[in-house]
Amino acid sequence: SQTIHQWPATLVQPVGSPLSLECTVEGTSNPNLYWYRQAAGRGLQLLFYSVGIGQISSEVPQNLSASRPQDRQFILSSKKLLLSDSGFYLCAWSPFSSYNSPLHFGNGTRLTVT
Amino acid sequence: GDSVTQMEGPVTLSEEAFLTINCTYTATGYPSLFWYVQYPGEGLQLLLKATKADDKGSNKGFEATYRKETTSFHLEKGSVQVSDSAVYFCALSDRRETSGSRLTFGEGTQLTVNP
Numbered sequence: 081s082q083t084i085h086q087w088p089a090t091l092v093q094p095v096g097s098p099l100s101l102e103c104t105v106e107g108t109s110n111p112n113l114y115w116y117r118q119a120a121g122r123g124l125q126l127l128f129y130s131v132g133i134g135q136i137s138s139e140v141p142q143n144l145s146a147s148r149p150q151d152r153q154f155i156l157s158s159k160k161l162l163l164s165d166s167g168f169y170l171c172a173w174s175p176f177s178s179y180n181s182p183l184h185f186g187n188g189t190r191l192t193v194t
Numbered sequence: 195g196d197s198v199t200q201m202e203g204p205v206t207l208s209e210e211a212f213l214t215i216n217c218t219y220t221a222t223g224y225p226s227l228f229w230y231v232q233y234p235g236e237g238l239q240l241l242l243k244a245t246k247a248d249d250k251g252s253n254k255g256f257e258a259t260y261r262k263e264t265t266s267f268h269l270e271k272g273s274v275q276v277s278d279s280a281v282y283f284c285a286l287s288d289r290r291e292t293s294g295s296r297l298t299f300g301e302g303t304q305l306t307v308n309p
Contacts, residue, residue: 086237114296123283123301124238170237180226180245180287183297185237 082107086171086186093193099144099158101189103171106152111173113154114183115146118168130154131176166193196221200284200300207274207307215269215303217258217284225286227251227260227267228297232281241269241282274307281305 086103093099105111115127126139128146136146143162147155154171168190172183201216219225226245230238242251247262256271267284284300 124299126296126298129296172238182228182240182243183238185230185239187237188235190235 082173082184084171084173084184084186086189088189089187090190091192093161093191095163095193096160099156099161099165099191101156101169101171101191103154103156103186104152105154105173108152108173108175110151110176112176113148114172114174115154115156116170116172118170118188120167124170128156161193163193166191196225196286196298198284198286198298198300200282200303202301202303203281204304204306207305209276209307209309210273211307213269213271213274213278213305215282215284215305217267217269217300219265219267219284219286221265221286224262227258228285228287229256229258229267229269230283230285230299232283232302234280238283274305276307276309279305279307 083106113130116124117127118124128136128138130136130148133148133151144158168188170188171186174181174183197220199218228243229241231241232238241256242253242258244251244260247260250257250259258267258269260267281302281304283302285297287297
């Protein structure tokens with residue numbers, strides 16, 4: 081069966097520090113991968129998605145970036161965090177090129193920027 | 195663009211009460227529709243889905259029917275339990291060819307069930 085791992089679970093970082101969140105998927109090949117952010121008390125915002133290695137699409141302009149160095153690895157990064165980057169970050173996957181398939185989410189990373 | 199509108203929360207009910215959480219959508223074409231549930235401190239879990247008009251998705255006593263004529267996908271449960279307390283998200287799929295299963299989510303509705 082397929083599983084998705086996301087870490088760390090919680091993170092407290094000072095403003096201006098770098099960020100690296102990692103997500104890996106097991107049990108499937110060539111998945112579509114996604115990063116969502118959930119701000120406190122609000123819905124989910126799609127940040128990035130990827131349909132293959134090295135292919136990243138950005139949904140909103142911001143100081144975050146994403147990379148997909150391997151088929152089942154998706155990394156969210158920032159060079160300098162802002163206070164507004166605080167939130168709950170969720171990684172998700174879906175089968176390749178299937179628009180009817182639901183997303184499968186990781187357990188999320190709660191990021192607090194101080 | 196596509197959008198999803200959910201009824202505002204929070205919603206507070208007593209155990210065994212009837213639940214309805216309204217969801218309406220705007221989309222080009224014929225999206226697939228989903229309900230997700232998020233328990234405290236966790237990621238989202240798929241609750242149910244419907245892929246075409248008049249389909250009814252159901253799971254764990256929850257139901258939702260894809261109504262094309264009213265562009266709605268309301269979530270219902272006949273008798274809620276304390277364990278149903280969570281945030282519920284309505285979502286639709288984006289059927290653009292290169293986007294896989296990108297979903298557009300509603301704002302979420304917080305449900306609290308008291309014993």
